[in-house]
Each structure stands twice: as structure tokens, then as C-alpha cells.
Amino acid sequence: MHVIGNERLRAFVQRRREMKYAWVGFLFLLLIIVIILSDFIGSVRIPLLNILEIYGSQIPYLSHFVPHNYTSAQEQIIVQLREPEILGGLIIGASLGIGGAAIQSIFRNPISEPYVIGLSSGASLGAVSAIVLGLTFLGIYTQQIMAFVFGLSIVFIVYFLALKEGRIHPTYLLLTGVAISFFISAIVALLLFTNLNLQGEAFFWLLGSLENINWTLLYPVAIVVLIASYVIYLQHRELDAIQMGDMHARSVGVNVERTKRLTIFLVALSVSASVSISGLIGFVGLVMPHLSRMLLGGSNKYVIPVSGILGAMFLICADDIARGIVSGVVIPIGIVTGIIGVPFLLYFMRRLTGGRYEG
Amino acid sequence: MKVELDSVTFSVPSFELGPLNFSIEEGTITAIIGKNGSGKSTTLKLIHGDLRPDTGSIRIDGSKVSSLSSSQLAEKTSFVWQEIYSPMSFSVRDVMNVSGYKRGFDEDRMMMALDEVGLASFIDRDFSVLSGGERRLVTLAAAIYQDSEIMIMDEPTNFLDIDNQILVYKIMKRLKMAGKTLILSMHDLDAVHHLADFVLILRNGNNIAWGRTISTLTIENLNKAFNVSFQTYDTVNGSSFVGSYKG
Numbered sequence: 001m002h003v004i005g006n007e008r009l010r011a012f013v014q015r016r017r018e019m020k021y022a023w024v025g026f027l028f029l030l031l032i033i034v035i036i037l038s039d040f041i042g043s044v045r046i047p048l049l050n051i052l053e054i055y056g057s058q059i060p061y062l063s064h065f066v067p068h069n070y071t072s073a074q075e076q077i078i079v080q081l082r083e084p085e086i087l088g089g090l091i092i093g094a095s096l097g098i099g100g101a102a103i104q105s106i107f108r109n110p111i112s113e114p115y116v117i118g119l120s121s122g123a124s125l126g127a128v129s130a131i132v133l134g135l136t137f138l139g140i141y142t143q144q145i146m147a148f149v150f151g152l153s154i155v156f157i158v159y160f161l162a163l164k165e166g167r168i169h170p171t172y173l174l175l176t177g178v179a180i181s182f183f184i185s186a187i188v189a190l191l192l193f194t195n196l197n198l199q200g201e202a203f204f205w206l207l208g209s210l211e212n213i214n215w216t217l218l219y220p221v222a223i224v225v226l227i228a229s230y231v232i233y234l235q236h237r238e239l240d241a242i243q244m245g246d247m248h249a250r251s252v253g254v255n256v257e258r259t260k261r262l263t264i265f266l267v268a269l270s271v272s273a274s275v276s277i278s279g280l281i282g283f284v285g286l287v288m289p290h291l292s293r294m295l296l297g298g299s300n301k302y303v304i305p306v307s308g309i310l311g312a313m314f315l316i317c318a319d320d321i322a323r324g325i326v327s328g329v330v331i332p333i334g335i336v337t338g339i340i341g342v343p344f345l346l347y348f349m350r351r352l353t354g355g356r357y358e359g
Numbered sequence: 360m361k362v363e364l365d366s367v368t369f370s371v372p373s374f375e376l377g378p379l380n381f382s383i384e385e386g387t388i389t390a391i392i393g394k395n396g397s398g399k400s401t402t403l404k405l406i407h408g409d410l411r412p413d414t415g416s417i418r419i420d421g422s423k424v425s426s427l428s429s430s431q432l433a434e435k436t437s438f439v440w441q442e443i444y445s446p447m448s449f450s451v452r453d454v455m456n457v458s459g460y461k462r463g464f465d466e467d468r469m470m471m472a473l474d475e476v477g478l479a480s481f482i483d484r485d486f487s488v489l490s491g492g493e494r495r496l497v498t499l500a501a502a503i504y505q506d507s508e509i510m511i512m513d514e515p516t517n518f519l520d521i522d523n524q525i526l527v528y529k530i531m532k533r534l535k536m537a538g539k540t541l542i543l544s545m546h547d548l549d550a551v552h553h554l555a556d557f558v559l560i561l562r563n564g565n566n567i568a569w570g571r572t573i574s575t576l577t578i579e580n581l582n583k584a585f586n587v588s589f590q591t592y593d594t595v596n597g598s599s600f601v602g603s604y605k606g
Contacts, residue, residue: 016483110446241457244443247409251440252505253433253461297485298449299456 020296027309031090034313038086039078041324046074054078080214085323087222088213089316092274093284095225097311099267100285101292101303102232105239106260107170113285114271117177117264121184122154123147123275128188128202132195143205144217144276151272154184159264168260170246207332208281210319221273228270229308235263236300243298283337284311287345314341360385360420360435360508360540362406367415369405376401376564378415383557385508388531388541390551390572393561393584399544400441402561403511406542407438419509433461437505439498439512443486451481451489451497458501472504473497475530477523491518499527503534510534512543516550528554552576560584 039051054075056066099114107116115121126146129135138145158180162173192199238259241249249256275281292306318336325331361384368377376398383389391399404410406417408424417424419435427435443454455469473479476496481489486497495518502510515531516524524547531541531554545551551558551572558575560567561584568580581589 104447108445108447237456237460240449240453241460243445243447243449244454244457245440245445247404248438248440248443248457250409250429251407251433251436251438252458253430255429293448297453298445298447299453 020302023296024302024306024309027306027313031309031313031316034316035086035090038089038316038320039082041320042077042082043328044074044077046070046078050074051078084213084215084218085210085319086316088210088218088278089319090312091218091222091225092210092278092281093311093313093315094229094308095270095274095311096281096284096315097288097292097307097309098229098232098304099271100287100311101289101300101307102235102239102263102267103285104289105243105300106263107174108243108245109170109174110290111286112174113282114267115280115282115285116174116181117268118154118158118180118184119151119268119271120275120280121181121188123151123272124188124206124280125154125184126150127205127276127279128191131202131205132191132198141217148272148276151275152268154180155264155268155272159261167257204332205279207334208275208279208337209322209330209332210278210315211323211330213277217277221277224273225270228266229304232263232266232270233304235259236304239263239300239304240298243300278333281315281333281337283341284315287341288314290345361418362509362540362542363416363418364406365416365418367405367412367417369401369410369412374398374401374564376405376561377412377566379559379566381557381559381569383540383542385540386535386538387556388535388543388554389557389559390555391542391544391559391561392546392548392551393567394586396563397561397584398564399561400513401564402559403438403513403542403544407436407511408432430461433505433507435507436509436511437502437507439502439510439515441513441517443494443498445487448485448487451478451484451486454486454497454501455482455504458505462506468506469504472500475503476500477526492520492523495519496523496527499530503530508538509540509542512541514544514546516545516547524550548576548581 036048036051040046040048050070053066053068053070057063057068057075058079096114103112103114103116104110124147126149127143129150130143130146135142135146158173158177159168161180162168162176164172192202238249238254241252241254242256242259246256249259271285288307288311289303291310292303296302296306315333315337318333318340321340322331322333322336325336361382363382364379366377367379368375370376374396379402391402393399401410405412406419406424408417408427411425419427422431424432437458451473452469455473456464459465459469470479470482473482476499478493478496478500481493481497486494489497495515499512499515502512516527519527528550531543534541555572555576557570558572559569560575560580567584568575578589578591
């Protein structure tokens with residue numbers, strides 16, 4: 001038992017832990033910088049000082065002490081146009097990244113993501129039905145509400161179809177999700193095939209965009225995502241155990257079925273809410289958890305928050321490119337995430353995996 | 360904590376186990392031996408509640424295993440698996456942290472458990488790139504850290520070199536002295552002879568023999584369990600052991 005007293009080993013372990021906290025802090029700081037810089041991008045250029053003043057004016061009690069050297073037009077552009085879109089990217093990117101980390105742990109499968117449990121096909125069916133059938137019975141946000149409700153409903157159907165003797169087997173759940181997704185996608189395709197004139201609008205939704213996000217849409221989604229993400233984070237130890245196998249998790253005292261049920265419900269709630277206002281945005285939920293693991297190891301204590309930060313940062317940057325690359329035109333964000341994201345992922349995989357995926 | 364199996368049977372297509380009737384006393388080492396596919400791991404998983412018997416009952420400390428929650432079961436038993444595998448990478452610390460789920464995080468106990476298997480300096484290494492033997496030792500350290508009264512081990516010395524096999528045997532003896540009940544499957548008959556208080560011998564799911572090692576680990580019973588003939592030898596330290604095969 002000579003190693004226990006080794007202070008150098010203890011100091012080394014402590015340094016490694018502090019380094020991880022420093023990484024999380026650094027990435028969070030980078031996210032703040034990305035948010036501020038993204039407010040610059042757009043057809044109207046607003047000076048940094050004015051942007052910071054507008055931020056200050058929105059903070060209760062502080063607003064009286066902040067100089068007002070900006071115009072009301074500048075304030076309108078920042079507060080009503082750019083902020084909801086950027087914060088939408090933050091919320092949606094975070095929910096996809098966190099959802100991806102949780103789902104990959106439950107499936108013990110690094111190539112799964114929130115969409116594999118039928119969420120994307122369900123949300124598509126809801127949104128496309130609203131577009132094609134011209135439904136407005138829930139007001140101007142019928143399309144978003146239908147996407148949310150259908151996304152959540154299809155996940156429940158997949159879950160109950162995959163339930164065997166009160167237990168969820170990851171492979172069976174995955175295959176059920178894929179099968180139901182194919183079925184629902186066929187219905188979506190049929191709706192689009194029989195309504196060719198509406199394909200453009202539906203197509204834009206299917207590729208995702210942050211352009212139409214406003215404060216009215218963002219507030220409820222942000223509340224749902226924040227609460228769901230926090231509760232998912234509280235499950236990080238249980239998810240670590242499940243990542244090492246259901247039987248092992250049970251043997252250390254984890255209630256595996258309850259953790260899976262709760263996590264799937266929270267991911268479905270959070271990601272359905274997100275995609276209901278943005279349309280389908282792929283890539284983030286699949287890739288950000290990998291990048292997190294490459295940077296800080298496999299513990300969900302770090303993987304969950306860092307996937308959220310990276311997802312948010314990536315989506316905000318992708319939206320900046322979607323808005324800024326062609327003057328006056330907003331490209332669907334799904335195109336940007338694919339074209340920019342894949343080379344980015346391949347580069348990091350080569351640099352950071354350290355041989356982990358080669359065994 | 361006493362473990363009691365009463366008329367336990369279990370079947371899957373093409374394999375039937377039991378009926379098993381035996382009782383394991385607190386603070387003893389019980390070894391289950393038999394050919395591959397004889398039902399050793401299945402028996403361990405039944406005791407641990409991972410599989411449910413078709414008939415009969417399994418009780419730990421008087422409570423039916425099937426009625427225990429995973430949390431209650433983790434307090435009473437820990438399991439040293441043949442392998443912990445995940446396609447995702449995680450560190451030795453992550454494996455240890457998971458085993459501390461029930462009792463809570465305790466850095467000193469964690470380091471002591473790793474130190475006992477000689478791997479304290481591996482705490483921040485990537486578990487997936489360790490050798491098979493090192494992974495086995497970390498898994499054992501994790502079970503020690505879990506600190507349950509009953510420790511179930513599925514072939515705990517697999518992948519280990521001679522030095523580490525002897526280290527594991529010493530740890531088993533230390534755990535027994537500390538009052539732990541050990542139930543394990545093993546292939547090393549010599550180790551079983553020297554370590555185990557009780558032996559269960561299985562063949563094709565049937566109970567060939569159960570009882571104290573000294574009276575159960577006999578050439579006659581081993582010849583029934585395996586398709587080979589056994590002899591006894593004298594060793595340099597004077598004690599005889601069962602081993603070697605001919606035919």
C-alpha cells in the first residue's frame with residue numbers, strides 16, 4: 001500500500017481534475033464571445049459598444065446606469081431580430097448536444113442521436129401535415145405545436161412498442177425507432193408527393209432554419225429545454241453506469257429502467273420543443289458528444305454540459321454562415337451543418353481520438 | 360449474509376439448469392466448477408438476480424432476490440464481471456466512480472482498492488486501452504470499492520499472469536478474513552482446492568456434487584464433470600492437489 005501516501009500522485013490527479021474544470025470554463029467563455037460576435041453579423045453593421053449598451057439596457061436595475069448612445073432602429077435589430085435567432089441557436093444547439101450525449105449513453109452506441117427514437121420523423125409529420133393541410137386550429141403557431149406534439153407522440157409509440165417484459169433493450173428500441181421512422185417518413189413523402197406546390201415550404205422546414213424564431217416562440221422552448229437539460233445532467237452518474245452495460249449498472253444499484261424511461265422522456269420533450277421552432281437540424285446531436293469525449297473523456301459529468309456548450313456554439317456559428325455567406329439570402333442551416341461540420345469532425349477525429357476508435 | 364437456493368431451475372432453448380439446492384454460509388468462499396457451458400455463469404447470474412429462476416427460490420439474508428430493488432441488491436452483493444465493455448471510452452476513475460454509486464464517493468477508499476491490485480497510478484488512464492489483465496484487476500478493485508457483503512466473481516483470474524493470479528488469491532483470502540462471502544466460478548482446480556471452503560460441481564446444467572471442498576473435490580466427482588481423467592500429485596510444499604489430465 002505504498003502508493004496511497006504518494007503526494008505526487010495525488011497532486012497529479014488533482015491537476016487533471018482542475019484542468020477539466022478549466023476546459024469547461026474556457027469553452028463557456030468562448031460561447032459568450034461567439035454570441036457577442038454573432039450579433040455583429042447581418043446587413044446592418046452595429047458597433048460593438050452599442051451592442052454592449054443594448055445588452056446592458058436589457059438587464060433589470062443595471063439599465064439606468066448604461067449610456068444610451070444607440071438608435072432605436074439598432075435596438076430593434078439586436079433585440080427583436082438577432083437576439084432571438086442567436087439565443088435560439090444556443091437553446092436548440094444545447095438541447096441537441098445534451099440529448100445526443102444522453103441517448104448515446106442509453107444505447108451504448110456512439111452513432112446514435114436523439115432522432116433515432118422516432119423524434120425527427122414524428123416532428124416532420126406534424127409540421128408537414130400542418131403545412132400541407134393548411135391547419136390553423138391552434139393559431140399562428142399550429143405548425144410548431146403540431147411538430148412538438150407529433151415528435152413526442154411518436155417517441156412514446158416507439159417506446160411502448162419496444163417494451164418487453166417491462167424492460168427496454170437498447171438494440172430492440174433502436175430497431176423499432178428506425179422502423180417507425182421509415183414508416184412515418186413514407187407518409188411524409190406521400191403528403192409532399194400529393195402536394196407539389198407546398199414542397200418548397202416543407203423542404204425549408206425539413207432542412208432547418210433559425211430565421212423565424214421570435215421571443216414568443218423562444219420563451220416556452222427555452223424553459224422546457226433548460227429544465228429538461230438540468231434533470232438530464234442530474235442523471236449523469238446513472239448514465240455513466242448504463243454506458244458500461246445494463247447488468248453492471250443494476251449491480252452497482254442503478255434503477256436502469258427508471259433512468260432510461262426518464263431520460264428518453266426528457267430528451268424527447270427537449271428536442272421536440274427545439275425542432276418544433278427550428279425544423280430538423282442534423283449532425284449536432286450525433287457529433288458534439290464525440291467531440292466532448294475526445295476533449296474531456298467519457299464521464300457524463302463533463303460530456304453532458306460540454307456537448308451542450310459545443311452544440312450551442314456550433315449551431316450559432318453555422319447560423320452566422322447561413323446568414324452571412326450570401327448577402328440577402330439565408331441558406332437552410334442543415335446544409336451548412338453538413339458542409340462545414342463534416343470536415344471539421346474528420347479533422348478533430350484524427351487529431352484527438354488517440355487511437356480509441358481503432359481497436 | 361447467507362445465500363440459499365431452494366429447488367432452483369432455469370431453462371433456455373437447448374439448456375436446462377438445476378434443480379439446485381444448497382446454502383452458502385457467511386464468510387466463506389464457494390467455488391463453482393465445470394466445463395464451459397455447464398451453467399457456472401448462469402448460476403452466478405441467478406444468485407445476483409440478473410436471471411429469474413423458472414421454479415424455486417433464491418434468498419439472500421432471508422429476502423427473495425427477485426423482491427430486492429437494484430439499490431438493495433447493490434448493498435448486499437457486488438459482481439466482478441468477466442468483462443466491462445463499452446464502445447465509448449472512459450477512465451479507470453469512471454469505472455471506480457460507478458461502483459461507488461450506492462455508498463457515495465470516497466477518494467481514500469477508491470485509492471486503497473486500486474492500490475490493493477497495484478494499479479493506483481492508473482486512476483486517470485483510459486480503461487479501454489488497458490490490457491485484459493489490467494482491466495480484470497480494475498474490475499476487482501471496483502467490486503472491493505463497492506464494499507458489499509457478498510462478492511460474486513465470474514472467472515476472476517482470467518487473463519492474469521501467475522503473479523497477478525496469486526495477488527488475486529491473496530485478496531480473496533483477505534476479503535474472507537474480513538467477513539465477506541465470496542461466490543466464484545473458476546477453472547483452476549488447484550486454486551479451488553486451496554482457497555474454497557465449499558464447491559459446486561456442474562455438468563450440462565446438472566448438479567454433480569455440492570459440499571465441503573475436502574470431501575467434494577474428489578477424482579471421482581471430477582471424472583464425472585469433465586471428459587478427462589484426473590490424478591493427484593505431491594507438490595514441493597508437501598500438499599497434494601488435484602490436477603493434471605490424461606486421456
